[in-house]
Amino acid sequence: MEQTLSIIKPDAVQKNVIGKIIERFESNGLRIAAIKKIWLSKADAKKFYIIHKERPFYNDLINFMVSGPVVVMVLEGENAVTKNRDLMGATNPKEAKPGTIRADFADSIDANAVHGSDSLENAKTEIAFFFGKRAIF
Ligand code: IDP
Ligand code: MG
Numbered sequence: 056m057e058q059t060l061s062i063i064k065p066d067a068v069q070k071n072v073i074g075k076i077i078e079r080f081e082s083n084g085l086r087i088a089a090i091k092k093i094w095l096s097k098a099d100a101k102k103f104y105i106i107h108k109e110r111p112f113y114n115d116l117i118n119f120m121v122s123g124p125v126v127v128m129v130l131e132g133e134n135a136v137t138k139n140r141d142l143m144g145a146t147n148p149k150e151a152k153p154g155t156i157r158a159d160f161a162d163s164i165d166a167n168a169v170h171g172s173d174s175l176e177n178a179k180t181e182i183a184f185f186f187g188k189r190a191i192f
Pocket of ligand 2: 173
């Protein structure tokens, strides 16, 4: 059993498709172990995406992530990290496979609907960034 961090980004929250996205997780064997809706501070967004700080899109990414509230979740299930990444689809929605979350709900490589941890190790760090042990069930 694995846990991974998922974020429904500001574009998808704005589109009112939180439920539709969560349905993808639940109907594919992932369970919501923790969930909250929050509006990230700039400091938090910068810290969360610190691994991308040298990338040319870093500032745009931070500004986008603080443009509205997000939904942060811990997803739990067998191979949760890989399963979530598969359900999300490619970073660029134009390259995402039909039926993936990004193909169905995202408009651009910036506003791409969801975040998902890319490894078990990063999942642990990202989960701890948002949730204390007592908030995960
Ligand atoms: P991922 O979200 O599929 O793991 P990463 O490479 O980790 O993709 O990039 C983090 C986020 O940064 C992406 O989800 C996207 O919002 C943004 N991003 C990545 N590459 C680009 C780009 O080339 N232009 C603009 N934004 C980008
Ligand atoms: Mg990533």
